[in-house]
Amino acid sequence: xxxxxxxxxSLIKRQIEEFGxxxxxxxxxxxVQVGDGVASIQGLQxxxxxxxxxxxxxxxxxALNLESDIVGAAILGDPNSVKEGQRVRSTGRIIxxxxxxxxxxxxxxxxxxxxxxxxxxxxTSTRSVEKVAPNVVSRQSVDQPVQTGIKAVDAMIPIGRGxxxxxxxxxxxxxxxxxxxxxxxxxxxxxxxxxxxxxxxQGKVAQVxxxxxxxxxxxxxxxxxxxxxDSAPMQYIAPYAGCAMAEEFMAEGKxxxxxxxxxxxxxxAYRQMSLLLRRPAGREAYxxxxxxxxxxxxxxxxxxxxxxxxxxxxxxxxIETQAGDVSAYIPTNVISITDGQIYLExxxxxxxxxxxVNVGLxxxxxxxxxxxxxxxxxxxxxxxxLAQYRxxxxxxxxxxxxxxxxxxAQLARGQLATEVLKQGQYVPLSLxxxxxxxxxxxxxLMEDVEIEKxxxxxxxxxxxxxxxxxxxxxxxxxxxxxxxxxxxxxxKAINDFKPxxxx
Amino acid sequence: MAKQLSGQRYAQAIFDLALExxxxxxxxxxxxxxxxxxxxxxxxxxxxxxxxxAVNKLAATATVLAGVDVMVRNLVDLLVSKNSVDAxxxxxxxxxxxxxxxxxRQRVEITTxxxxxxxxxERINAFVTGLVRRDVVLTTKVDESILGxxxxxxGDRLLDGSTKARLDGLRNRLHTEIAASA
Numbered sequence: 001x002x003x004x005x006x007x008x009x010s011l012i013k014r015q016i017e018e019f020g021x022x023x024x025x026x027x028x029x030x031x032v033q034v035g036d037g038v039a040s041i042q043g044l045q046x047x048x049x050x051x052x053x054x055x056x057x058x059x060x061x062x063a064l065n066l067e068s069d070i071v072g073a074a075i076l077g078d079p080n081s082v083k084e085g086q087r088v089r090s091t092g093r094i095i096x097x098x099x100x101x102x103x104x105x106x107x108x109x110x111x112x113x114x115x116x117x118x119x120x121x122x123x124t125s126t127r128s129v130e131k132v133a134p135n136v137v138s139r140q141s142v143d144q145p146v147q148t149g150i151k152a153v154d155a156m157i158p159i160g161r162g163x164x165x166x167x168x169x170x171x172x173x174x175x176x177x178x179x180x181x182x183x184x185x186x187x188x189x190x191x192x193x194x195x196x197x198x199x200x201x202q203g204k205v206a207q208v209x210x211x212x213x214x215x216x217x218x219x220x221x222x223x224x225x226x227x228x229x230d231s232a233p234m235q236y237i238a239p240y241a242g243c244a245m246a247e248e249f250m251a252e253g254k255x256x257x258x259x260x261x262x263x264x265x266x267x268x269a270y271r272q273m274s275l276l277l278r279r280p281a282g283r284e285a286y287x288x289x290x291x292x293x294x295x296x297x298x299x300x301x302x303x304x305x306x307x308x309x310x311x312x313x314x315x316x317x318x319i320e321t322q323a324g325d326v327s328a329y330i331p332t333n334v335i336s337i338t339d340g341q342i343y344l345e346x347x348x349x350x351x352x353x354x355x356x357v358n359v360g361l362x363x364x365x366x367x368x369x370x371x372x373x374x375x376x377x378x379x380x381x382x383x384x385x386l387a388q389y390r391x392x393x394x395x396x397x398x399x400x401x402x403x404x405x406x407x408x409a410q411l412a413r414g415q416l417a418t419e420v421l422k423q424g425q426y427v428p429l430s431l432x433x434x435x436x437x438x439x440x441x442x443x444x445l446m447e448d449v450e451i452e453k454x455x456x457x458x459x460x461x462x463x464x465x466x467x468x469x470x471x472x473x474x475x476x477x478x479x480x481x482x483x484x485x486x487x488x489x490x491x492k493a494i495n496d497f498k499p500x501x502x503x
Numbered sequence: 504m505a506k507q508l509s510g511q512r513y514a515q516a517i518f519d520l521a522l523e524x525x526x527x528x529x530x531x532x533x534x535x536x537x538x539x540x541x542x543x544x545x546x547x548x549x550x551x552x553x554x555x556x557a558v559n560k561l562a563a564t565a566t567v568l569a570g571v572d573v574m575v576r577n578l579v580d581l582l583v584s585k586n587s588v589d590a591x592x593x594x595x596x597x598x599x600x601x602x603x604x605x606x607x608r609q610r611v612e613i614t615t616x617x618x619x620x621x622x623x624x625e626r627i628n629a630f631v632t633g634l635v636r637r638d639v640v641l642t643t644k645v646d647e648s649i650l651g652x653x654x655x656x657x658g659d660r661l662l663d664g665s666t667k668a669r670l671d672g673l674r675n676r677l678h679t680e681i682a683a684s685a
Contacts, residue, residue, distance in 0.1 A: 011677065012677065026660070027660060
């Protein structure tokens with residue numbers, strides 16, 4: 001403590017010696033109109049686009065519309081404290097956020113100011129919020145997996161590092177749950193996670209932070225939040241700020257996972273700002289550059305080649321649809337930007353199939369190359385079985401007695417697959433456990449288990465394997481593959497377990 | 504925003520007329536008188552009042568602005584009859600700007616915590632003239648909240664040498680550096 005006190009004293013001494021040494025000309029302007037979080041400012045001749053403006057009293061602004069003699073600025077902070085006739089100073093800083101390791105484990109606002117009451121964030125460097133995405137030369141293709149720990153996703157919709165995978169669905173269909181489980185599953189791994197909450201209820205953000213803390217996942221996670229009560233400009237810059245924090249890690253050669261929850265509200269915030277800044281409105285009153293708004297954000301997710309450090313940003317943007325309408329403006333935009341989507345359905349969710357992934361509509365356009373060999377070997381037939389099952393299930397409602405044996409077998413396989421892929425929240429599985437479960441299904445070793453008991457069978461099987469054959473799990477985690485020998489050992493272990501299953 | 508812009512347009516128009524009539528400085532002073540008259544909230548409210556007929560409004564401006572050049576009064580009457588008296592402030596500031604540019608002048612506002620003595624003002628004047636290389640029209644303002652030092656505003660540019668700004672800077676730097684060293 002004494003040394004720290006000394007440090008601060010010497011710091012203050014140096015500050016006093018250099019006191020008032022720097023004096024610079026700054027641009028000033030006068031607020032001529034203010035309202036709804038947007039100010040028109042006269043003057044500010046030399047101001048640049050996206051430059052931070054200082055309204056005084058710790059209120060900052062963002063210069064957005066530069067016209068011949070008026071500057072349109074969004075107010076970041078309390079808009080009620082800005083008055084007409086007030087003087088505004090330019091800061092010379094293009095909007096930037098603090099970045100670095102010190103942010104990990106913290107909850108911050110889009111300007112990097114702490115919100116968790118754990119004191120100031122000890123960062124030393126900053127990074128521009130808006131940045132052009134890495135160009136094509138410095139990228140390489142996606143070939144390493146992000147293990148989500150969710151059986152349905154890892155088996156059928158694999159996500160690779162550097163991919164953009166959209167999570168889309170109606171309200172309360174488990175979109176955030178998938179993202180959270182993925183973050184929790186990175187515990188002890190090498191993936192840094194950033195959760196960006198845009199326009200969310202503060203209560204929900206607190207709940208998210210709480211469950212991440214409970215799962216011990218805050219140790220590798222940054223939460224950036226601009227809540228529903230924050231001004232639209234704050235919500236607008238939140239994902240870019242989160243992305244800038246991610247880019248710092250990527251530049252250091254690390255792998256980052258970033259969740260944007262959700263981009264629908266981000267588009268709403270941008271629409272509000274644009275309309276107030278009197279930019280022309282287009283379809284659904286969104287401005288003309290609404291596509292670019294999201295494309296430039298998601299384009300910043302990348303996997304860099306070795307020469308550029310080999311880091312990556314994997315993005316999981318979330319879109320909330322209204323009554324399952326994926327052909328609305330924002331959903332179609334983001335679907336076309338991303339490399340695939342996980343489509344969640346309320347019907348599935350309500351019938352108890354959770355995660356409520358619609359297998360037919362969910363795809364991963366690049367993740368297949370990144371899937372681990374072990375999972376690829378055991379999950380091959382799963383997708384097909386489920387797709388065929390969903391078709392047949394409609395007929396099967398009227399009874400299966402008249403159906404031929406082949407169809408009945410198909411139905412049974414589909415039912416089993418559906419049951420196996422059910423998974424609770426906050427219990428992501430390790431790679432080894434996932435492979436064991438999927439292996440059991442793939443080899444037909446679960447076909448004699450009653451459908452109602454599949455969940456219990458899985459739990460007991462995993463407990464048995466990790467208790468008596470930890471070497472098998474270790475070997476799968478180690479080699480990420482299933483050799484013939486391992487396959488035989490695993491089959492034997494499962495057959496040994498089956499008589500002990502109590503049901 | 505629209506009011507502000509139209510003020511600029513009117514200012515440009517009246518300035519062009521002033522140039523043609525060779526009266527730029529005289530009309531500038533007249534416009535200052537007009538702007539001062541319209542500073543009065545009651546007068547402005549009267550000029551905007553719907554129940555007062557246009558004839559009466561024009562009679563009122565003729566009385567109040569008796570000493571003002573007829574062209575300038577015509578402008579005021581035009582604005583009054585168009586019910587856009589709010590633009591007058593913008594016309595005045597726009598005109599002043601145009602006049603300054605025409606005469607090669609630069610308006611500079613000095614803010615200090617205590618009133619300046621003549622010799623000090625002279626020294627600052629010389630300093631600022633050297634800085635902008637133009638004729639300087641100096642106005643001084645006293646604002647105790649800056650604590651000490653000097654704030655020089657040259658048009659849209661501000662040179663902040665006030666003690667308050669330095670203290671703020673010191674506080675910010677200490678905050679960030681102490682946070683960084685923690």
